[in-house]
Amino acid sequence: MRDWAARNTVSLTDINDLYIFLDEAFLGEKKRIAHIYMKLFGKQICFVEKTEFADIRLKFLSELDDTFVIESAEKIVISADNPLIAFRGMMYVVQQVKIGRKIQSGKFCERLTDRIIMLDIGRKYFSLPTLCQILEQMALYGFNFLQLHFSENEGFRIESEKYPQLVSENFLTKNEIKELIAYATFLSIEIIPDIDTPGHMDQLLKEYPEWQLTIEKSQMEIAKVPSALDITNEEAVAFVLSLYDEYLTLFEDSRYFHIGADEFIDFNQIKQYPSLADEGIKKVESYVNTIANFVKARGFTPRVWNDAFFRKGKTSTLTKEVEITYWTKWQKEMAPLQIFLDEGYSVINFNDNYLYYVLGENAGYTYPTAAKIKQQWHPNLFSSGQQVPLENQTQMKGAALAVWCDKPAAKTEKDIVVELTKLMEGFSSHFHEIK
Known part of the structure; x- marks a missing residue:
C-alpha cells in the first residue's frame, strides 16, 4: 500500500496499479471510473473487496449535502452522499495525482453550478x-x-x-x-x-x-x-x-x-x-x-x-x-x-x-x-x-x-x-x- 501522507506528490507515471474499494452505495460507479481511467491513462483500476487492500476508498456518508470530503493519510478516503458526487470526488483525486499534486484533505463544496x-x-x-x-x-x-x-x-x-x-x-x-x-x-x-x-x-x-x-x-x-x-x-x-x-x-x-x-x-x-x-x-x-x-x-x-x-x-x-x-x-x-x-x-x-x-x-x-x-x-x-x-x-x-x-x-x-x-x-x- 502507498503511504500517501508520507509523499509530497504522487504522479500517475509512478503508479502501475491503483487499488480502489467502493462502498456498496457506489458499486454502480465502477464501470465509468474504470472506463475513464483506461481511456485517459491506458491503465486498469483494480477494485478490491477489502478496505485494507485499497489505495482509495469511496465511502458513503449520508450527512453530506452534495459535497465530498477527502481524507489523505495512509490511504485516501473520499466520502460522499450520492454516486455522482462520489464519481466527481474520485475524478478530482485522479486529476490531482495526474499532475503530481499533493492530495489536500478537506470538505469540497462546489463554487460553480x-x-x-x-x-x-x-x-x-x-x-x-x-x-x-x-x-x-x-x-x-x-x-x-x-x-x-x-x-x-x-x-x-x-x-x-x-x-x-x-x-x-x-x-x-x-x-x-x-x-x-x-x-x-x-x-x-x-x-x-x-x-x-x-x-x-x-x-x-x-x-x-x-x-x-x-x-x-x-x-x-x-x-x-x-x-x-x-x-x-x-x-x-x-x-x-x-x-x-x-x-x-x-x-x-x-x-x-x-x-x-x-x-x-x-x-x-x-x-x-x-x-x-x-x-x-x-x-x-x-x-x-x-x-x-x-x-x-x-x-x-x-x-x-x-x-x-x-x-x-x-x-x-x-x-x-x-x-x-x-x-x-x-x-x-x-x-x-x-x-x-x-x-x-x-x-x-x-x-x-x-x-x-x-x-x-x-x-x-x-x-x-x-x-x-x-x-x-x-x-x-x-x-x-x-x-x-x-x-x-x-x-x-x-x-x-x-x-x-x-x-x-x-x-x-x-x-x-x-x-x-x-x-x-x-x-x-x-x-x-x-x-
Missing part, C-alpha cells in the same frame, strides 16, 4: 472521436456542460432533413449527435445546443437572399447584409422557427438551448437599416422573445448573449425567461453586468478577457494560459473587471471556457484537445471551495 466548455463547431468541424476525447477530459476535470455552437457565418455543421442544402460539407449526423449525447450522459455531462440567430447567419441565408436584412449605404444604394436576418419578414422568422423546431426533439434531454442574439447589426447605425428605422430595438427584442418563448414552450431554458440588450442604460422588453451569457463590454454602449442582475436575470460568466480561446488570435485576442486563469481570474470576475456583488451571488450560475474558431486552420483538432486540456486544469482550480 454550471461548468461549461463551449466549442465553435460552426466555423471548424470537430469529429465525433475528438468530441468524445474532450468529454473524457471534461469528466476528469469536473465539467458538466458542453455547449456546441453549430451555426456560424462560415458553416452549419449538424445534419438537417428540412434544409440539407444549408449544411456544410463536413458535419455531424443526427446519429452521431445521439451517440455523443449518450456518451456525455454516461459521463454526467449535458449537451447545450447552440444555434445563433438573427446574426451570424451567412451560411443559413445563402440560399435565401430575400430574407437577408437590407442596409442603406447611401441615398442611392441599398445593399443586403448576408449575415443578418430580416426579423420583420414573417416568412424569414417562420424559417428560423422551423429550423429550431427540427432539433428540439433531438436535444429533448437538455435543459438549455442557446439562441444567440449577439452581433446582429451596428446598433449605433440602426437608422440605416430601413426595416429597423422605426423602433428597431423593440423589433429585435420582440424577435428574440419569439424564439425564446418557442424553445421555452418545449421545455428548454433559453440563453442569449448580452451585447444587444439594455444598451446605453435604456430599458428593455427582453423576456425574463432567458438567462444571460455575459461575454463582453467592449463597447461603452453595452449594458454593464449589474443592470442584468438588477433586472433579475441569471448570468453565466463567459469573460472574454480570460476565458476566450480564439483560433489565430483573431480580433485582438491572445491565447489564454492555465496560469493566468488560475492566478488572475476568479468566478465572480466578469469581462472588463466587473464583479458580482454579494447580494447577487445566487444569480451567478456558472462560467464557461469558450473555443472560438475564427481562423479554423490555425490549430488542428489534436492541437485544440491538448491545449484545451491544459486550460481545463487551470479553470477547474476554481470549481471548489475547500473547508
